[in-house]
Amino acid sequence: MESSYCHDITPIIFVFLLFFLLFSPVFPAKDLKDLRNANTTFHSNKKLTNTSMKKINKPFVKSIKSPDGDIIDCVLIHLQPAFDIPILKAKGPLDPPEIPNGNKKGGIETEVKQLWNSKGESCPQGTIPIRRQTESEIFTSDSISTFGKTTSRNDFSPSDNGHEHAIGYVTDGEFYGAKATLNVWAPNVTRAGEFSLSQIWVIADVPTHPLSTLEAGWQVAPTMYGTSSPRLFIFSTNDGYRSGCYNLKCPGFVQTTQEISLGATIYPVSTYNGRQFDIKVLIWKDPRHGNWWLKVGNTVVGYWPVALFPDFNKHATTIQYGGEVYNAQRPGQQHTSTIMGSGHFPAEGYGKASYVRNMEIIDEYNALKPVGDVNLIAEKPKCYDVKNGFDKFWGYYIFFGGPGNNPNCH
Template identity: 35%
Template structure:
């Protein structure tokens, strides 16, 4: 009888806890999956819902309840790119897999449908699509006379490893690069691996960041495909922001690109290289930060979301990031960054950023004057900034295999 009583009590507690989690997932699904005016089944298994642009999740944010949507930027980032940076051996990606199966009508935006299984993989529904807290303390101490030592001395996050090129100390109102697209091997189920641009401002636990590029994230998407992504936070990832449209905030205006949808084709060793062009810039008239992919406007982060980033960014990063609870540990995670090859392998083997540009208050698009490069774990993921000739466009190579003989 005692055993039956204990079993009954435990069953009640379990059912109560499970029931609450299930209810939380149901509420999350209802919030994220808005009613669709059209549904597209992609050949890769994704379901894309065409959502009324005025009823998207962004407007659930308290700061955006009375927000008037801006359908296009009042100014353009502009361009200052080499016309043929890779001698004809690379090609820009201008579409996604789902678009082969249909398109969204005018007045709607394509949104990747979230499943119950997607949310169930997260530690809790409220943490779905969010990074763990991460403080960039070196921004507290930056001065105009930035040097490499100040970056190398920054505290290292316990669960993220970065390999980056860094511009620090000025008022940046835009950044751009061509990001080489790969499908990094061995990304573990609870890890992610990205290649991206960050625009940063703020201090310590009030860091503000907007980010974009490509990512492989099995925990969010349930597979190892390479996908287009964005991210934002205004408090060092503690309680605000998320990937793509998984929380209110980012306002999408594009009918062509779906955030979180797969990117193809991807680069392969010693063959043609594929890239996406990512541009982020501040609209001086609206205060919104716009995101472009190639020549296509994706949408914007409203200035109302931020404090420091309402005016400018004080740091720009280009590079890659690996998240794992097993970075800086033995055994190290096997999750790779970029192509999975070290930066020293260079073109057609290592991942790269090229056509690296910033825009500052001069409103001129330029190659950054002062740059530093570093890697949190150089024996696991490395960096190399180089030119083929002294006149050619610089390439920033980065990445690595993760666990290897030098990174046990």
């Protein structure tokens, strides 16, 4: 039996379905907060309504079963969650803007490989691939995205919120985007609700408003996705992590490509003392329209509309690169054994520790520039640590990671 399948509708049914999708009403929405609350209905009744599920899992013209069990729905581009918001629906998907100058630095940009299309399956023109969600995933991903988050990412004290970092960052500037290459691992996650990730944070910290962030990279979150494989993901918040949006789980990101599915598995992964595999992530502001675009590998994925993130109307204030683990440790328990990156400390270097290389920022002229002097932070360096360096080919880089629980980790 084939491990991957697709269900193609006949031409007659396709025409009928297309007519239905084009002319049937889109679920109305009062504002972004109301739509995001479709993901939090369970707080009151522990069950999502059919209407809420239809807002989250859109009608599709084709479905593809990935070898890892995911179902990828090919959804008409104008029916994606972002266009439940009237101001976005009126504009429709925009064309990609000019790529920042100097984008070819740091090596050839290759295609990001994902399991869902590894057998040659693809979504038709005019659609985007959206990973189908179950009720249980919606419940858990919402609680993971908001639980224990702080209202300011400038406060990296080892507090009780459970989020532990090993990062390099630049701050106190005007940043119009960031780029870096992240190698991909499949770290072991040991407790329910925990995750391990590597990503770029683009942050707007305006004194009079809660923190806003745009984030992209890879993560392992078994409670959220059902498997322990690394997933390409994005996350955003415009209210200091009081709420947030993963991938296309709620309106917040407009996808424009049919080639990449946010939340789907990335392959292959790096091996200790073996071959290393990485992905290039670029986030940048469109100088013309002000939206913030995402490019992964050689594919422009889509954009965060600036209308939903007003604090990014001008520029970002901080850029961060590196790793994060959510430690679900409870009183009396040992520190989590969830590993960050490869599970090895940065002192071991290439092929053994996790890295972020060719770290760059984008200036007001839409040009990529070396990140320069990098500040480092690791709340618990005996658990997860970070070190930085510079190389002719790698530019500015960091090695980071660690095993979590060990005799020195407290």
